[in-house]
Each structure stands twice: as structure tokens, then as C-alpha cells.
Amino acid sequence: MNALTLPDVAAQAARQALPLDWVGMHGIAIPVFIDGQRLTALADAGVSLDDGEARGIHMSRLYLALEALDNVALTPGLLRCVLEQFLESHEGLSRSASLHIHTELLLKRPALISPLAGWKRYPVSIKANLNNTVFHVELQIQIAYSSTCPCSAALSRQLIQQQFVDDFANKPLEHAEILAWLGSSKGIVATPHSQRSTADLKVRLNAKVDELPLLSLINEAEAALGTAVQTAVKRADEQAFALANGQNLMFCEDAARRLNIALKRSADIAAFEIHVVHAESLHAHDAVAHSRWNREAS
Known part of the structure; x- marks a missing residue:
């Protein structure tokens, strides 16, 4: 008996001819290797559907191409190879491809004074785009810190x-x-209010960058802010943190400007956007500041 040919509905012509900007999948579970860590991640993978006559894309080909990320350090070069595979497997259908990876980097951070240390999570996203031969990578990092008004x-x-x-x-x-x-509560009758704050950094990497500079960006941002939230602490660490806050007063505008200056110093960055939120302890609303910069426009 001859084997039957399995139907390929996606290869059929579309009922209404119309190109689509992006078609793919969200939330694909994958492992990624960043800074020596094997991390659980979710990936959004897709391509444009430029052939408006085509019914759809081959999503399984995108899924299988993600196997290239197994057991290999995540780099811009690897991301480009995956996107090139996306387009090669959709030759004649697609001219652009993208891969968006969401994960959390887990870093062990030392206490300010004592020998203690603890783990702190940093939500990160890596987005790679390939449009014909134009390729770029964007990183998004969220950093928590304390701000005293x-x-x-x-x-x-x-x-x-x-x-x-x-x-x-x-x-x-x-x-x-x-x-x-x-030293008494009678003397220190008032204390300033402070709040846990967050900085969302979105940076576009220079084309020549061959590694993902996540750790260096985190370190530079935390050094600029001066009051990154702590993990394991003793009283000496808590006192040092209080001193850092007292000597490091800042509005959200101050935080955004500090980060702007720090990120401009990085040769790895071609452009960035900064979104700072101070979750007010005085008000029921947040204080927010934005800043952006593009090396080509400066």
C-alpha cells in the first residue's frame, strides 16, 4: 500500500490575499544559557508573512530552529543564526524575523558590610530582529532600588x-x-520617607557587540543609583544602607539623569530608553520619569 501524503493546509492559498506584519508563537518554553547560568525562559518567535497569497507560515519550523539554543551560551551571533534559520525555512514567504526571550537572571550579591550574600533576581528580556540583512539586538532589564525624597x-x-x-x-x-x-526618639522627631523604586532599562546594542553585556549594565546602573535593594543583611548592613540613602537623596528625575549619564558611557550601547518609577510612600500615586538617547542623533 502506498503511503498517503499528509495534507499541508498552510500551503494552500489564502482566501483573502493580504500580507501580515508578524505571525508566530508566544510563550514557548526554552532553556537559555546566560553568564554561565542555565535559565528557564519563554520565547516569542515569528516572521513576517510577506506573501499575501500564502495561507500561513510553518510554525513547527520556527519551533525546531530554537533547538540551536540548547547548551550554548546566548550571544548576538547565535541569535542571528536562529533568525537566519527562521527566514531560510520560510524562503519566498518572509523577509523579516524576530525572537523575543523573557527570563530572570539570578545574581548573588554581597552585603554592604558583613560577609553575608544572597540571591537577587533581575527580570530581563532579549529581543533580536532580522529584516533582510539588517540585524539588531535589544536588552531590557529591570532594577530595584531604594529612593529617599x-x-x-x-x-x-x-x-x-x-x-x-x-x-x-x-x-x-x-x-x-x-x-x-x-540618640533618642525625642530628638529625632521626624524621618524622611523613602520607597522601593524600579528602573526599566531598554538598550539597543551596537552591531559589533559579540556578547550580551547584561551583568555589566546591571552593575553600572546600580553603581549610578547607589542604593540597590539588598538581600541578606545584618544590622551593620542595614545601618550602611540607611547611610547610603541619607547621603544619596533623589527624586525620580535625579535617578533618570544618573542612569542616562551612566549608560552613555557604555561603548556597547547604540540607543536606550529609561523608565523610572518611584512607588510613593507619601502619595497614593507613583512618581515617574522617562529618558531616551540615540548615539547617531547625539
Whole structure:
């Protein structure tokens, strides 16, 4: 008996001829290797459907092409190879391809003072696009940090000054008494408000970059902000964190400007967008700042 030919409905002509910008799959479970870590990730893979007469694409070919990511470090070169395979398997149908990978980088971060350390997660996305021969990679990273309001700090200092006047006006100043006053809740009558904040960084890499500079971008951003959230801490670490916040007051505008300056120094970056959110502890709404930059336009 002759083997029957299995039907290929996707190869049939479309009922209405019309090209489509993107067709593919979202949420494909894959492993990826980044900075020596094997991470669980979700991938969005697709191509354009430029042949408007075609009924559809071959999604299984895209899925199978993702096997190239197994057990190999994720690099711009590897991403390009996968996208080229997307297009080769859709010759005559598609002229552009994209791959968007969502994962979380897990980094062990040391405490500020003590020998403790703990793991911190960083949500990251890697997006690669290939349009004919034009290829680029974008990285998106989310970083959590603490921000103390400069206005609230100034108002708190004024209240402490007023309390000092109330307690010591027309009295001889004794060192021991003042020292005790500074260490009491009676003396420090007000404290500035701070909040957990997030910075979303979206950067486009230069074409010559051959590795994904995720770790260096995270380190540069956290150094610019100065108050990255901590993991395992002792009291000495908590005190050091309080000192860092007190010496590092910032509005969301300050944070966005610091990140802008830091990212411009990176030779790996061709363009970026910054989205900063300070989740207010005073207000029921958030304070937000945006910044963008393009090397070619500067």
C-alpha cells in the first residue's frame, strides 16, 4: 500500500490575499544559557508573512530552529543564526524575523558590610530582529532600588532643628546631654520617607557587540543609583544602607539623569530608553520619569 501524503493546509492559498506584519508563537518554553547560568525562559518567535497569497507560515519550523539554543551560551551571533534559520525555512514567504526571550537572571550579591550574600533576581528580556540583512539586538532589564525624597529629608531636618531649639533654648550645652538627645526618639522627631523604586532599562546594542553585556549594565546602573535593594543583611548592613540613602537623596528625575549619564558611557550601547518609577510612600500615586538617547542623533 502506498503511503498517503499528509495534507499541508498552510500551503494552500489564502482566501483573502493580504500580507501580515508578524505571525508566530508566544510563550514557548526554552532553556537559555546566560553568564554561565542555565535559565528557564519563554520565547516569542515569528516572521513576517510577506506573501499575501500564502495561507500561513510553518510554525513547527520556527519551533525546531530554537533547538540551536540548547547548551550554548546566548550571544548576538547565535541569535542571528536562529533568525537566519527562521527566514531560510520560510524562503519566498518572509523577509523579516524576530525572537523575543523573557527570563530572570539570578545574581548573588554581597552585603554592604558583613560577609553575608544572597540571591537577587533581575527580570530581563532579549529581543533580536532580522529584516533582510539588517540585524539588531535589544536588552531590557529591570532594577530595584531604594529612593529617599530630598524634600521630605529637608522638612524632617527642619523639625529636628525646631525640637533642638525647644529643648535647649537658653540652656548651657552639655556634650553628654546632646549626644543622648541625638540618640533618642525625642530628638529625632521626624524621618524622611523613602520607597522601593524600579528602573526599566531598554538598550539597543551596537552591531559589533559579540556578547550580551547584561551583568555589566546591571552593575553600572546600580553603581549610578547607589542604593540597590539588598538581600541578606545584618544590622551593620542595614545601618550602611540607611547611610547610603541619607547621603544619596533623589527624586525620580535625579535617578533618570544618573542612569542616562551612566549608560552613555557604555561603548556597547547604540540607543536606550529609561523608565523610572518611584512607588510613593507619601502619595497614593507613583512618581515617574522617562529618558531616551540615540548615539547617531547625539
